[in-house]
Amino acid sequence: MNWRPTGMDLWQLLLTLALAGSSDAFSGSEPTAAILSRASWSLQSVNPGLKTNSSKEPKFTKCRSPERETFSCHWTDAVHHGSKSLGPIQLFYTRRNIQEWTQEWKECPDYVSAGENSCYFNSSFTSVWIPYCIKLTSNGDTVDGKCFSVDEIVQPDPPIALNWTLLNVSLTGIHADIQVRWEAPPNADIQKGWMVLEYELQYKEVNETKWKMMDPILSTSVPVYSLKVDKEYEVRVRSKRRNSGNYGEFSEVLYVTLPQMNQFTCEEDFYFPWLLIIIFGIFGLTVMLFVFLFSKQQRIKMLILPPVPVPKIKGIDPDLLKEGKLEEVNTILAIHDSYKPEFHSDDSWVEFIELDIDEPDEKNEGSDTDRLLSSDHQKSHSNLGVKDGDSGRTSCYEPDILETDFNANNIHEGTSEVAQPQRLKGEADLLCLDQKNQNKSPYHDACPATQQSSVIQAEKNKPQPLPTDGAESTHQAAHIQLSNPSSLANIDFYAQVSDITPAGSVVLSPGQKNKAGMSQCDMHLEMVSLCQEDFIMDNAYFCEADAKKCIPVAPHIKVESHIEPSFNQEDIYITTESLTTTAGRPGTTEHIPGSEMPVPDYTSIHIVQSPQGLILNATALPLPGKEFLSSCGYVSTDQLNKIMP
């Protein structure tokens, strides 16, 4: 056996150590023990080098104390090689008593209880804080040795009696919590406090490979949270002395099978089909929207999709700008003081206005519209130049007049489809050469005295039996503001329309000439203008007298039948009745006296019904508390705005 050479070396070592130990400064009470221990220790360190030999020596594998009251040591069995018979292996131990180190090796008291190749030391042989040394011998030769204290080799037994209880199940029925309980190993004296253990629990699903570990705990029960109900789990626990020693073996595996809850036991609430409702609601709304969009019902369309008002300058029709009628724009913009339009020399509007006083029969031949629309610029121009004089030309630049006219024109323009450029031009005030207002109020100089060529025309495309040619339906005479009644003394620009010829011509009748020079025609004109649909819009003002005029005139005018209370744009002439119908308001002091009553030329405005128009007071002007211009009762828009909110 190769052991022999090592044995020789051992004794040499021991001798050396003896010499060394003698010189130790330590208390020499135990030199032998020291040497022996050292020898054993050296033996252990030397042995590894010697283990390279093929023969397997019996060695200590493990010494263990499960409860600090007993311990046992195990060793490997010797492999017999060849003929070398291994004698019975013996274990000897020694322990240091109090202040006494006995070199006496005692043999193992129990070779059986711990199994084969083991030595069991019961409680009488075990002392916790006293170190032990053991050695293994075979045939008298020390094979292996070891020194330790019992505390170092403590390894508790596994816990026992694992069981689990269900704590609760989640609302979804998918997860559950359990409480795992166990008992301490029975041989560990917990009650007396001899051992204090801590435990570690591990669990995993049955088909998993890796265990999940929990933190060490001191108690013997622990909750395990969030286990899946449909899975089966394995649980195991091991124990360890608190803060020292090694973990013991694992306990037996505990199988946890959670009860399958009936997952359909949840309350069957009525599932309100919100989704369906939302989908169908959106679908229905979409259908309705498309119906409205593509329907011809303008009103509904207006209701749902109100037209977006385009930017609009007061008094300017966008179509004007489109068509490039700069002159018209200029006239309109001339409302504002700061804007002085260019004074075009070629005022084409004048070409239409032909003051032909000396041709009374012309009205029968051709309509004044023709004259108005005639391209004889010079003629009309000269006519105007002759007759115009200073009548009101300057007045054309008065802001109020201009404004009102332009507004009236604008309103009319905006609502009507004026396609005839001539119409635009023809709206110039007879007196105002540079004015190009297009007054919807049909001016007709049908006064026999004046034989004005101005033709009142409803420019509307509506088939109105207006006294115009169908072509020149858009011809309109300008609303001439007569600021200076006296200026009209010589000229009658207004004539009453007495009849409308089937041809469409307007038959003017000699109007009543009043002292103010304002002939009845004017009144009629004004009345007609009053009857204009313009008054629907704001700034369309008329004298009450004119309104009254509408009454008598109305029978002569076929358009009367077309007058509608609603005063739509197709109406040109409006009777007083219709006026009162729409403009009827409490407090309206308008009263319509008999047509035979002398109607004053100028009346004051009693009330302005915007946008329907103005109701003029029959009383003499001015109305108390209100300032009105001395003009024929027509109040400019500015004044109106001052008066009315």
Next chain:
Amino acid sequence: MNIKGSPWKGSLLLLLVSNLLLCQNVAPLPVCPGGAARCQVTLRDLFDRAVILSHYIHNLSSEMFSEFDKRYTHGRGFITRAINSCHTSSLPTPEDKEQAQQINQKDFLSLIVSILRSWNEPLYHLVTEVRGMEEAPEAILSKAVEIEEQTKRLLEGMELIVSQVHPETKENEIYPVWTGLPSLQMADEESRLSAYYNLLHCLRRDSHKIDNYLKLLKCRIIHNNNC
């Protein structure tokens, strides 16, 4: 605060700081005023705190020993020398459970107190010597300081327990005296290291004993052997 209020502010601050400083020195174990008829803290709490302290001291000792061994003496065969007796070996300490159960309660307590008292001086010198070493190992030094501190507090607690459990016990001042100081100061490094090793080894063992004894006593006295 305006300037006028600053003196008051300063004095208040001083008072606060002094309170904190004084509070620091309050021992965790409630100190019953000397001569008080009865303490306010229950015996159970006293034992609980004592066990906590002893457990803590044992852990520190084990760590300190492991660090020392790893750093200075590992693999150098010092373990054999440590089997030498500790200065407390003369005390009749029970070595196993049966012996511990046989010893009576009063003797048990006085035994524990004696062990604790006997370690006052060695710990003090240990700290002094380690601190005086060149390249003083901070880990070992800090632990030594802590062990010394906690051992004193544990002793105070044990004295309280004794006064409660056995009020008639006369204070026994007899305890083993440690004489290992010269060996700690030896010039020979080997010898010095061996002395340190032995001291730390003994400290670890005795702290383990004290911890164990206290747990036994606690279960015996408080829980009536039914922890």
